[in-house]
Amino acid sequence: MKRWLLFSTVLLISVSCNKITKYGTIPKITFNDMGFNTIKQGSDTTLRVTIDFEDGDGDIGFQSENLFFVDPRDSDTVRYLIPTIPERFEPKRGLKGTLQVDVLCATLVIKDTANHPENDTLIWNIYLKDQAGNQSNIIKSEALILTK
Numbered sequence: 079m080k081r082w083l084l085f086s087t088v089l090l091i092s093v094s095c096n097k098i099t100k101y102g103t104i105p106k107i108t109f110n111d112m113g114f115n116t117i118k119q120g121s122d123t124t125l126r127v128t129i130d131f132e133d134g135d136g137d138i139g140f141q142s143e144n145l146f147f148v149d150p151r152d153s154d155t156v157r158y159l160i161p162t163i164p165e166r167f168e169p170k171r172g173l174k175g176t177l178q179v180d181v182l183c184a185t186l187v188i189k190d191t192a193n194h195p196e197n198d199t200l201i202w203n204i205y206l207k208d209q210a211g212n213q214s215n216i217i218k219s220e221a222l223i224l225t226k
Contacts, residue, residue: 101134101172105206105214110176116223119187119198124180127219129204131177136169137209145177147219148203151189156181160206188224198224 110128117125127147131138138144143157158179163169192198202219 101132101174103134103208103210104212105131105133105138105208107131107177107204107206107214107217109204109217109219112220112222115220116225117183117186119224119226121183121186123183125183125222127179127181127202127204129177129179129217130175131206131214132172132174133208134172135208135210136163136167136171136173138173138206139163139169140209144208145179145206146204147179147181148205149200150203151191151198151200156185186222186224188226196226200224 108130110130111126112128113126117123139160139162141159141162143159145158145160147156147158149155160177163173167173186200188195188198200219200222202222203216204219205216206214208214
C-alpha cells in the first residue's frame, strides 16, 4: 500500500507500509534527485531535493528538527522537520518512502573561499536522526553550481 502525505510546503513524504519489516532500526537514506543543478546565488526560487529512506521501526518522524543538510564549505547546517508519521500508516511495522524537501535558494551564496569569484559549487552532506537518536548514513547531494 502506498500513500502520499503533504505535511507542509517544505516536506512531502511518500510511505510504503510493510506487512513484515525487512529494514534495520537505523534509518538508511539514498539520494534520489535534485530539481536543477545551476542557480543564480540568492535567487527567490526553491530547489526540490528528493531523498529515499527506509526505517525498520518507523520512528523517523517526530516533533524535532531531524533532517540535516550540511554545507561542507563552512559546516553551516540547515535543519528540517520530518513530522510524525500518522499511526494509520503503521510506522512501527517499518517504512520505506521518499522525502521531498523544498530548499529556499535565497540563502545560497558564493562563499568568499570559492576558487572562482563568479561561481561556486555546493554539495550537501545529508543525514537524518530518528526518535531513538539513531543517525542514518550520510549521503552527498548532486553538485549545485551557484553563479553571480
